[in-house]
Amino acid sequence: MTTRKSSHNFNAGPAALPPEVLQQVAAELENFDDTGMSIMEHSHRAEPYERVHHEAIATAKRLLGISDDYEVLLLQGGASHQFAMVPYNLLDADQRANYILTGAWSEKAKNEADILGDTYSGGSGKDQAYRRVPDFDTIDAAAEDAYIHVTSNNTIYGTAWQDFARMSEWEAPVVADMSSDIFSRTFPVENFDLIYAGAQKNIGPAGVTVVIISRALLERIKNVNPRVPAILRYDTHADKHSLYHTPPTFAVYMLKNTLHWIEENGGLSAMEARNRQKAQLLYDTIDNSAGFYRGHAHRDSRSDMNVTFTLPTETITNRFLDEAKDMGFSGLNGHRSVGGCRASLYNAVPYESVEALRDFMVSFQRKNQ
Numbered sequence: 001m002t003t004r005k006s007s008h009n010f011n012a013g014p015a016a017l018p019p020e021v022l023q024q025v026a027a028e029l030e031n032f033d034d035t036g037m038s039i040m041e042h043s044h045r046a047e048p049y050e051r052v053h054h055e056a057i058a059t060a061k062r063l064l065g066i067s068d069d070y071e072v073l074l075l076q077g078g079a080s081h082q083f084a085m086v087p088y089n090l091l092d093a094d095q096r097a098n099y100i101l102t103g104a105w106s107e108k109a110k111n112e113a114d115i116l117g118d119t120y121s122g123g124s125g126k127d128q129a130y131r132r133v134p135d136f137d138t139i140d141a142a143a144e145d146a147y148i149h150v151t152s153n154n155t156i157y158g159t160a161w162q163d164f165a166r167m168s169e170w171e172a173p174v175v176a177d178m179s180s181d182i183f184s185r186t187f188p189v190e191n192f193d194l195i196y197a198g199a200q201k202n203i204g205p206a207g208v209t210v211v212i213i214s215r216a217l218l219e220r221i222k223n224v225n226p227r228v229p230a231i232l233r234y235d236t237h238a239d240k241h242s243l244y245h246t247p248p249t250f251a252v253y254m255l256k257n258t259l260h261w262i263e264e265n266g267g268l269s270a271m272e273a274r275n276r277q278k279a280q281l282l283y284d285t286i287d288n289s290a291g292f293y294r295g296h297a298h299r300d301s302r303s304d305m306n307v308t309f310t311l312p313t314e315t316i317t318n319r320f321l322d323e324a325k326d327m328g329f330s331g332l333n334g335h336r337s338v339g340g341c342r343a344s345l346y347n348a349v350p351y352e353s354v355e356a357l358r359d360f361m362v363s364f365q366r367k368n369q
């Protein structure tokens with residue numbers, strides 16, 4: 001086996017995985033748990049895989065402190081599939097769904113719902129180039145909304161809801177796309193009725209999507225739309241404990257290992273503290289650069305997961321990205337829709353990588369301003 005050259009991985013997703021998890025996979029790849037075969041070669045109906053499957057769900061529940069009022073589902077299709085599945089299950093013909101727009105992903109989520117029914121936006125940061133998440137007091141929310149949809153962390157623009165405390169004031173069900181910050185910080189699950197997240201940012205490889213849904217909502221959707229195919233219904237998957245059809249077994253195995261790693265490294269409060277420190281290193285560098293580095297996000301909406309910034313001109317930005325690449329920093333290009341630079345600092349990105357990036361930013365400024 002080749003050892004991997006050390007690199008600083010700032011990819012936005014799929015993203016860095018903990019080396020310990022990769023080493024465990026390598027060690028178990030051909031002979032999982034002394035079964036004489038890899039986890040990928042086991043039936044999803046056989047005991048070795050079933051144990052992995054239920055352990056992944058149990059660990060997710062432990063880490064988030066999820067009560068028995070919720071089901072944790074392991075599905076496929078990524079967050080984009082949830083953009084469609086949510087309105088299929090929750091949007092009645094005589095209702096409107098409320099999408100709080102905080103970036104490109106929330107727009108995409110709303111666009112899917114628009115195909116199936118009526119929606120509106122009770123709040124939007126679009127006219128401020130998505131630099132900030134709307135102030136809670138300005139948001140319109142009605143008890144009659146089919147649901148209120150939020151995106152907790154805006155991966156492309158580098159903004160995030162700073163806390164979710166006041167969402168409990170909303171009377172309609174609250175649905176959250178947490179793809180890029182779930183398991184990166186603590187939060188009150190009970191303020192949400194449905195949470196979904198693709199694994200490939202903080203908790204594993206692409207291929208598995210975690211859905212957390214309240215039992216009350218599951219009861220309600222049984223009566224919504226009888227024309228929704230079984231595969232697209234949350235209750236189908238809940239009734240079968242996410243074994244209605246073949247799950248993405250290898251991705252679930254990786255999810256289990258990555259969640260164990262989080263647990264062994266102090267759980268969500270430890271992740272949150274470390275992620276906050278990492279982000280602070282870069283935000284301080286931006287704030288102390290006398291305008292050389294310009295953060296996209298307004299201070300009150302900064303994300304700890306994705307730090308977005310530009311340099312004085314496009315030429316200098318491109319030089320920065322080229323030199324960074326040569327120095328072994330991967331994934332610093334901003335999303336193709338917004339350009340600039342983005343450093344994604346998910347759980348598995350080591351503090352040392354962020355320090356190295358900070359040092360590079362400081363020395364690049366010295367040479368180029």
Ligand SMILES: *Cc1c(COP(=O)(O)O)cnc(C)c1O
Pocket residue numbers: 013077078079080081105151153154155177178179180198201
């Ligand atoms: C990455 C991401 C998505 C898209 O996820 P897919 O798995 O590619 O469908 C959606 N929402 C957010 C917030 C994301 O970060």
